[in-house]
Amino acid sequence: MTAAPAEDDDRARGAPGVGGVRNEVGGGVFFHAVIQGRDVTVRLPPRIEPALSGLPAPSPAFTGRDTHLERLLHDLAPGRPGAGAVLVTAVAGLAGIGKTELAVQAAARALCEPGWFPGGALFTDLFGYDPERRVTPARALDGWLRALGIPVEHVPAETDDRARLFRSVLAAHAREGRRVLVIVDNASTIEQARPLLPTDGVTAALVTSRHTLDLDARLHDLDTLTDTDAVELLRRSLLAARGPDDTRVDDEPDAATAVARMCAGLPLALHIAAALLADTPTRPLTTLAAALTGEHTRLKRLRREDRAVRAAFDLSYRHLDPDHARLFRLLPLNPGPDISTEAAAHLAHTDVTDSALYDTEELLQDLARAHLLEPAPVWGRWRMHDLVRLHADHHGHTHTDADQRPLARTRLHTHYRTTTEAAATHLKTLTGSPDPRFPDRAHALTWLDAEHPALIAVATAAPSLGHPETTTTLARTLAEYLDQRRLFGDWITVTNAALTVFRELGDRRGAGMALNDLGLALRKVRRFDEAIDA
Numbered sequence: 001m002t003a004a005p006a007e008d009d010d011r012a013r014g015a016p017g018v019g020g021v022r023n024e025v026g027g028g029v030f031f032h033a034v035i036q037g038r039d040v041t042v043r044l045p046p047r048i049e050p051a052l053s054g055l056p057a058p059s060p061a062f063t064g065r066d067t068h069l070e071r072l073l074h075d076l077a078p079g080r081p082g083a084g085a086v087l088v089t090a091v092a093g094l095a096g097i098g099k100t101e102l103a104v105q106a107a108a109r110a111l112c113e114p115g116w117f118p119g120g121a122l123f124t125d126l127f128g129y130d131p132e133r134r135v136t137p138a139r140a141l142d143g144w145l146r147a148l149g150i151p152v153e154h155v156p157a158e159t160d161d162r163a164r165l166f167r168s169v170l171a172a173h174a175r176e177g178r179r180v181l182v183i184v185d186n187a188s189t190i191e192q193a194r195p196l197l198p199t200d201g202v203t204a205a206l207v208t209s210r211h212t213l214d215l216d217a218r219l220h221d222l223d224t225l226t227d228t229d230a231v232e233l234l235r236r237s238l239l240a241a242r243g244p245d246d247t248r249v250d251d252e253p254d255a256a257t258a259v260a261r262m263c264a265g266l267p268l269a270l271h272i273a274a275a276l277l278a279d280t281p282t283r284p285l286t287t288l289a290a291a292l293t294g295e296h297t298r299l300k301r302l303r304r305e306d307r308a309v310r311a312a313f314d315l316s317y318r319h320l321d322p323d324h325a326r327l328f329r330l331l332p333l334n335p336g337p338d339i340s341t342e343a344a345a346h347l348a349h350t351d352v353t354d355s356a357l358y359d360t361e362e363l364l365q366d367l368a369r370a371h372l373l374e375p376a377p378v379w380g381r382w383r384m385h386d387l388v389r390l391h392a393d394h395h396g397h398t399h400t401d402a403d404q405r406p407l408a409r410t411r412l413h414t415h416y417r418t419t420t421e422a423a424a425t426h427l428k429t430l431t432g433s434p435d436p437r438f439p440d441r442a443h444a445l446t447w448l449d450a451e452h453p454a455l456i457a458v459a460t461a462a463p464s465l466g467h468p469e470t471t472t473t474l475a476r477t478l479a480e481y482l483d484q485r486r487l488f489g490d491w492i493t494v495t496n497a498a499l500t501v502f503r504e505l506g507d508r509r510g511a512g513m514a515l516n517d518l519g520l521a522l523r524k525v526r527r528f529d530e531a532i533d534a
Contacts (some may be wrong), residue, residue, distance in 0.1 A: 001242055019456035029187050054123045056110045056184070058101070061236035063273070067100055068220060072106040075218050076181065078116060086218045088197055090207045093222035093387055094371045095312040096268025099208040100185050107183055107206060110207025117204075119178030122147060124196070129187025129210060129315035137195040141166050142185075143389075144196075148173075165196040171200035179203060188319065191212060210316055222266030224385065231260045231362070233267065236273030248277065248285050254298050256286035264386040269302050269309050276304060299390055313391040316372060328372060329396035330382060333409045336454025336462040338376045343410040343454070346415040347408045357418045367481070378450065379517040389500065416451070416458050417477075421447050424477040427484065448481050452490070457496045466499045472510060479517050483524070491521040 068091075075086035090136050091099045107123070110116050124140045127133040145155050148169050156162050173180050180198075182205040186191035190213050197215065207215060225233065234256055235249040249256045263269035272293075277283055291301050302309040320328060331339060331348045345352045345360040364382050367373040372392075374383050384392065398406060422435035425482035426444035438444040448455075455474055462470035474500030482491035495518045504509035519534035 003417060008267060033110070054110070055121050056100075056104050056123065059242045061233055061274075062101060062105050062223045063236060065096055065098070065105070065222075068222065069109070071220060072102065072206070072334060073113075076106065076110045076116065077207070078179070085504075087201065087203070088207065088215055088217035089204045089220065090209065090213060090215055091220045091222060092209050092212045094224075094266070095210055095267050096309060097224065097371075098267035099210075099222055100125075101267070102184060103183055103206050103208050105167055107181055110181060115385075115439045117179050117181040119173045119180035121181040121183060123183040123185065125185045126187050126192055127191055127374065128186050128402045128470055129319060131318070134188075137192060138162060140196055145169070148352065159195055166196075167199050170198045171202045173199055174202040181206065184208070186210075187213065199367035205533050210371050211255075212371070225260075225267065225270070226265065227257060229262055229395075230263060231256045232267050233270045233273050234260060234277075237271060241274070241278035242281055246278075248280060252285040255289045258289040259285060259292065262298060263302070264291070266309070266385070266387055268307065268312060269387060271305055272302050272307050272309065282333060287451055294387070295390055296394075299387065299394065302387075309342055309387060310391060310394075317391070317395065319370070319371075320367075324366055325395075326365055326399075328367060328392050329403055330405065330408050331373070331382075332393035332396060332432050333405065333412060334454065334458075336417045336457040338381045339454065340354055340450065341380050341382070343412060343415060343451075346411045350411070352415075356505055381450065399434070409465065409467070412456065415460065416455060417473045419447070420455060420474060420477045424463050424480060427480045445481075448478075449485075452478075452485075453482070456490050456494055459498045463497070463501055468505070471501050472498045472514075475514065475517070483520070486520055486524075488524045492518065492525070495521060 006160060008473075024106070028174065072089060072091070075089040077234040091103055093099050104123075107121055109255070111121055118283055122144050122434060124135065124143065126135045128135075128139060136159075138159040145166055146152060146160060148166075150169065156165060168181055170182070170484055182196065182198060182203060183323055184193050184196050184205060184207045185350040187207055187209045188211065193209070193213060193215060193417060197207075203523065207217060212221070214220060231253075238246045238249060259273055260270065263273055273288060275290060277285065279468070292298050299313075303311070317325065327344065327348050331344065333347060341361050341364060342352070345357050348360055348363075349356040364373060368375050368382065372384075372388060374385070375381075376383050396403065400406075419437065423444040425432065425435040426438055426441040434441075434444075438447065455478060457476075459471045459474040460469065462474075471494070475494045478494060479491065482488070482494075496515055499511055499514040499518060502508075502514055514534045519531045522528075522531035522534060
């Protein structure tokens, strides 16, 4: 740039008759104000080379995500004529589920596709759930604008102005055939992510978050790995760290499967387990499996100096307000594989009214959006990842008095007992009037079908929790249902649990009734000798 100084204000403004102002701008794209003066000549190079190589290195241990990767690549591909492209793709899931790694893998492969993103990629980790490292949109935009070649003195101070300039730069790159891929990692809120998203209708963006954010994006929810994929991740991680001589996963397949299952398919937990093994090449997998066996110490063991499962979960937990945090802490009191909205409402409320049900449903949906809870395949039921359950239960024990956990458990057991008794009245129509809580037999069976895994879990766990009456009542009231549905294994299990309670109480009449039911159940599975003994 060359500029002759203005001789006076009129000439600087280009007043007629005073020689005027001659500006010449040639080549390239210019994104800030042009300084005016006499004989100013601005020439830009035909192309500004931005710093677009900040993508983290993909992990060599990546596995088990072929379907998700294929879907992301389909979204990131340039739009076909008349079809249009997916411009914003959002990957959401539990802490440690592998969202960042999936995004990095997809971005790396997309950048290798000819013509997809010739302009390169911009990546930022917003640390949205870490209050000490959280990156504001303004700070992220400042870094990106500098990476795109904008001089620091021309980067605006306000976030909105930076966002407008950023989008203009991306649009200009797209017009010149240099489409850029934008990766926004670890955003916690809509407000943190939205200013970083392009709006030119061509540039693509990939967002990851522990929450399902409303960004008008194509949504991808990431689930845990299968046992097979989890074992493969362990194997690849050890090979990457120690080389082909480390064959422990292949040599100890049972122990490897046990470790994978105790990590519950969570990639973060699996990577930590692999790192603990890699630290000591002579350590057998059986010793790690033994160390992770105890539920109350498992999260403590799944840590290393730089990473910890519990610490990752804590960052999500700290974002909860008191009502959400209380329900989160109470949910592990239900021992079944999932819980209904109604049962959760009994945990949370003394009086379960229609309003309380709706309030509980909203809290559960919010926890699901935060991926601290998962909606079950059937609407109205919710489930927790195994390690998240341990994390929630840990916090629950530290808030026992504040949350009134014993009373909440009592309310839950009372709900299961009384509702099962009401449903059972519809299965034996000759023993009295059916309970009006259910309109007919079909509705009663639907409830029992949905709740039966939880009911069996509650019945078998209840004695150790100080609720033996729950076991004995459910064993009696579930007998007809379990017989009609031919769930004989569950019938034997719950009846044996009740028999143990009756014998410990010295209740010979109750024990006799349980033995009679046990004999009937054993006969159904053709264990005739045991049935006769009972």
